[in-house]
Amino acid sequence: MSGRISPLSEIDPRAELASNVTVGPFCVIGPQVTLGDGCTLDSHVSLTGLCRIGENNRFWPGCVIGGEPQDKSYHGGDTRVEIGNGNQFREGVTVNRGADKEDGCTRIGSRNLLMSNAHVAHNCHVFDDTILVNGVLLGGHVHVQDRAIVSGNTVVHHFSTIGTLAFVSGGCRVPHDVPPYMLAAGSDNPQIRTLNIVGMRRAGIPEPTVRLIKQAFRMLYREHKPLATIQEHFHAELEGVLPMELMKLLTFIENQRKGKMGRGREAVRMEENDSSEVQAA
Numbered sequence: 001m002s003g004r005i006s007p008l009s010e011i012d013p014r015a016e017l018a019s020n021v022t023v024g025p026f027c028v029i030g031p032q033v034t035l036g037d038g039c040t041l042d043s044h045v046s047l048t049g050l051c052r053i054g055e056n057n058r059f060w061p062g063c064v065i066g067g068e069p070q071d072k073s074y075h076g077g078d079t080r081v082e083i084g085n086g087n088q089f090r091e092g093v094t095v096n097r098g099a100d101k102e103d104g105c106t107r108i109g110s111r112n113l114l115m116s117n118a119h120v121a122h123n124c125h126v127f128d129d130t131i132l133v134n135g136v137l138l139g140g141h142v143h144v145q146d147r148a149i150v151s152g153n154t155v156v157h158h159f160s161t162i163g164t165l166a167f168v169s170g171g172c173r174v175p176h177d178v179p180p181y182m183l184a185a186g187s188d189n190p191q192i193r194t195l196n197i198v199g200m201r202r203a204g205i206p207e208p209t210v211r212l213i214k215q216a217f218r219m220l221y222r223e224h225k226p227l228a229t230i231q232e233h234f235h236a237e238l239e240g241v242l243p244m245e246l247m248k249l250l251t252f253i254e255n256q257r258k259g260k261m262g263r264g265r266e267a268v269r270m271e272e273n274d275s276s277e278v279q280a281a
Contacts, residue, residue, distance in 0.1 A: 009023050021041075028047070037056070051080065053065075109130075148167070154171065162174070180252055234250070
């Protein structure tokens with residue numbers, strides 16, 4: 001392989017490093033790490049556990065990726081972290097590998113920016129093109145969908161989902177799902193305040209679709225109409241042919257309301273608990 005590897009770093013000979021990898025001083029790379037082409041570790045970066053990392057990712061000083069999950073039920077299972085391409089992990093970012101739940105994997109997609117001291121807990125899934133601002137803390141099993149932005153010092157409750165192109169204001173405690181395209185604000189139990197119009201337009205969502213999502217927002221959060229009534233309205237108005245973005249929003253709301261405590265993914269935990277009870281019996 002080519003690239004620049006500092007002699008002051010410790011790299012296990014069983015680790016798989018592709019070509020053109022740069023490893024600065026005082027880094028540690030464990031035996032089960034796979035590191036793709038073009039990745040850069042500035043200094044004092046730790047990659048450990050079963051960790052599969054794609055191409056062109058950059059890790060600033062102090063990152064710890066693939067550490068054991070902070071979960072008392074974990075007893076050394078063969079869990080992992082999977083990371084896509086083109087991500088930036090700023091100073092002090094931590095990403096824990098999965099616990100022995102769901103599929104045992106913590107996933108980071110591609111082209112994400114994780115700013116300083118952000119934390120991604122076990123079994124989380126951060127999709128693509130997201131921004132986690134300084135000090136964001138994701139509890140276990142959190143999903144952050146494409147192009148979402150979670151502002152600084154925000155804490156997201158485990159099993160919550162931040163929807164596509166959602167925007168969460170800084171300093172929030174987020175105990176529930178935030179639907180796609182919505183802007184949530186309020187330090188404790190944030191409420192849906194408005195739409196992320198800027199984000200939708202930057203993402204290239206057609207203006208007629210933006211207007212439909214505005215209409216859905218008004219019916220949901222201003223007029224407080226029943227979801228079934230809203231679904232019937234749009235199916236009648238659009239003759240059953242709804243834009244993908246509107247379908248995504250309405251389906252997300254439906255799943256959220258079927259869930260527990262405003263978190264659609266709580267069903268996953270309930271299934272795990274049922275399975276544990278059967279095994280114990």
